[in-house]
Amino acid sequence: MALVRMRNMKGPNNTEIEKKIKRGNALRQGSAWRGYRGLVALLLFALSVCGASTWWYLSSLDRDVTETLVRRGELVSPQPRVFTVECSEDYENYQRYPGCTPQTCGRAVTDGVVTREEAQVLKRLAERGLALAGSEGGASILDLHSGALSMGRQFVNIYRYFGDDIGDVFTKEDFELYRDVRGRIQAVVAETFDLDPSLMYLTKPTFFSRINSTEAQTQHDEYWHPHIDKVTYGSFDYTSLLYLSDYGSDFTGGRFIFMDQNGNRTVEPRAGRVSFFSSGSENLHRVEKVAWGTRYAITVSFTCDPAHAISDPALP
Ligand SMILES: O=C(O)CCC(=O)C(=O)O
Ligand SMILES: [Fe+2]
Numbered sequence: 001m002a003l004v005r006m007r008n009m010k011g012p013n014n015t016e017i018e019k020k021i022k023r024g025n026a027l028r029q030g031s032a033w034r035g036y037r038g039l040v041a042l043l044l045f046a047l048s049v050c051g052a053s054t055w056w057y058l059s060s061l062d063r064d065v066t067e068t069l070v071r072r073g074e075l076v077s078p079q080p081r082v083f084t085v086e087c088s089e090d091y092e093n094y095q096r097y098p099g100c101t102p103q104t105c106g107r108a109v110t111d112g113v114v115t116r117e118e119a120q121v122l123k124r125l126a127e128r129g130l131a132l133a134g135s136e137g138g139a140s141i142l143d144l145h146s147g148a149l150s151m152g153r154q155f156v157n158i159y160r161y162f163g164d165d166i167g168d169v170f171t172k173e174d175f176e177l178y179r180d181v182r183g184r185i186q187a188v189v190a191e192t193f194d195l196d197p198s199l200m201y202l203t204k205p206t207f208f209s210r211i212n213s214t215e216a217q218t219q220h221d222e223y224w225h226p227h228i229d230k231v232t233y234g235s236f237d238y239t240s241l242l243y244l245s246d247y248g249s250d251f252t253g254g255r256f257i258f259m260d261q262n263g264n265r266t267v268e269p270r271a272g273r274v275s276f277f278s279s280g281s282e283n284l285h286r287v288e289k290v291a292w293g294t295r296y297a298i299t300v301s302f303t304c305d306p307a308h309a310i311s312d313p314a315l316p
Helices: 002-008 012-061 089-093 116-131 158-168 172-192 229-233
Strands: 065-070 081-085 105-110 139-142 148-152 154-157 201-211 238-243 251-253 256-260 263-267 274-278 285-287 290-293 295-303
Touching: 065 081, 065 105, 105 172, 116 139, 116 148, 116 172, 116 201, 116 238, 116 295, 148 158, 154 158, 172 201, 172 238, 172 274, 172 295
Parallel strands: 065 263
Antiparallel strands: 081 105, 105 274, 139 148, 139 201, 148 154, 201 295, 238 274, 238 295, 251 290, 256 263, 256 285
16 A cells, blocks of 8 residues: 555656666666677687687698699589699609500599499499498498408408399499490590500409498508509509599598698599599509598509400409
8 A cells, every 4th residue: 555655656856766767777778788798799709719729620630731633613524634743763663565654644633524423323333232241440342343342341252242143233234334434534544644545454453432430440441541553553554533422512531632742632522523643653642531421432443564454344
């Protein structure tokens, strides 16, 4: 009752008091907002510090990458992008085959030889084959020529292990596509390096690779070591890599890195992209570790030595 009476009391002093109360409230609201603004600014500052340090950390993971030769988003077609490098002296220690042994060395990349649709068909083939087994670690291979397939910590021969059932996994058309694509790659390698395509031969190993970020279990899973193909594989004179998946969307990490004396040069994989190079020590390289996702590729290589020639893979 007393309260009601108080509220109903009117007079000049009351309006003054109300004004003072309103002014007080407004001031309080203002200072509360100012306090809030300080908090927001602090939060924004903390966020930008976090962002900057994440960026710094990520870029420090492969700080030694100095130049990207071809980015995933570029379309290099119809002509390959060619980078010449001086041939190493190690060719002097090998027999020379005129019309094939590298006179000019280098590396090149093209997106104009294999379509993305063809890459997709080949990727499905790799997926089907590798689904039969696969490594326990991060890197599995399927060699259609020798039949070698990663299984657990070792390899099996798919043609022996699966017998006639392998015909349910791979079709005649799959092998025809492989042969056709191999022929086109051979032609572009010959044209780029000014070789006679009839004097270069497919050589082993020729294999599909599937890489993910699972921890390596055996040495076979350690795909990231720097190497020279001519040293690792012996018979290689020209290496080509056909990528079947896209860097940045199918996987991250997994870039191809040429390790030159004055810095690294990278090629970002893209489905249908063919990267090829002379296999000597002028092209020391490695594959960056895959950080996320799955990366598919095919290694198709050529030799100048007819004694190391192999025929195209075929169903037994
Ligand atoms: O898959 C790649 O990008 C490279 C593989 C490689 O260096 C090799 O097969 O010798
Ligand atoms: Fe290699």
